Amino acid sequence: MSSNHIFKIDLKWAAKSDIELANHRRIVKNHSIKIAGKPDLNVSAAKAFKGDPDLYNPEDLLLSSLASCHMMSYLYCCEKEKIEVLSYSDDAEAILEVNTEGSGRIAKVVLNPKVIISEANQIDLALSLHTKANQLCFIANSCNFPVEHYPTCITDHE
Numbered sequence: 001m002s003s004n005h006i007f008k009i010d011l012k013w014a015a016k017s018d019i020e021l022a023n024h025r026r027i028v029k030n031h032s033i034k035i036a037g038k039p040d041l042n043v044s045a046a047k048a049f050k051g052d053p054d055l056y057n058p059e060d061l062l063l064s065s066l067a068s069c070h071m072m073s074y075l076y077c078c079e080k081e082k083i084e085v086l087s088y089s090d091d092a093e094a095i096l097e098v099n100t101e102g103s104g105r106i107a108k109v110v111l112n113p114k115v116i117i118s119e120a121n122q123i124d125l126a127l128s129l130h131t132k133a134n135q136l137c138f139i140a141n142s143c144n145f146p147v148e149h150y151p152t153c154i155t156d157h158e
Contacts, residue, residue, distance in 0.1 A: 010034040030055060059096055059106070065139045066109050066147060067092040074113065074133035083126050084118040086156050106145050113151045120155045127153050 013031035029045040030052050045051025046059055067090050078085050090113045098104035117126050130149045134140050140147045 008036070059094060062106065063092055063094040063109060066094075066137070066143070067111055069137045069139040070111055070130075070133055070147070070149075071113070073136040074115075074129060076136070077129040077132045078117075078126065081122075081125060081129065083122050083129075085126075086116045086118055088116075089114045106143075108145055109143075109147045111147065111149050111151075113149065115151065115153045116156055117153060118156060120157065123153050123155070127151055 011031060011033050013029075015027070029050070031043055033041040033043055035041070042055050043061070044055040044057055046057040047053035049057075051057055071088055071090065075085060075088070090111055092109065092111045094109045095107045096104055097107045113130065115126060117123065130151045134147060134149060137147075
């Protein structure tokens with residue numbers, strides 16, 4: 001049986017004063033996202049698109065969501081297989097293709113998980129679980145671009 005969950009946000013943006021708009025000759029893209037019971041998230045466009053480089057941008061958040069969801073799915077798989085994960089890190093990247101008319105899309109995401117486990121005899125199984133984690137990942141299942149995985153796994157004894 002399937003179930004549905006609803007996630008809600010409150011996005012707010014407002015134009016700056018007429019004086020600021022006249023001086024900048026561009027729309028300031030900074031805005032805030034409010035989620036009930038959580039700290040506000042201040043967002044802008046990426047620096048390449050005239051946004052505030054000190055703030056998160058939608059591309060940062062999409063990549064973060066994918067990497068985080070994959071990690072949580074992976075830890076779930078390891079728990080089911082009784083693999084003790086000692087640490088997990090990822091140097092993930094997203095490739096954004098921008099067309100000449102200004103449209104664009106994420107063409108690919110590459111995850112590079114580095115996992116440390118407690119038992120050397122479980123390394124092969126631990127590596128294989130990234131495929132299962134990708135199949136379970138809610139965010140990866142919602143994307144229309146490939147999510148590639150190049151995992152490494154060692155024990156804390158290496």
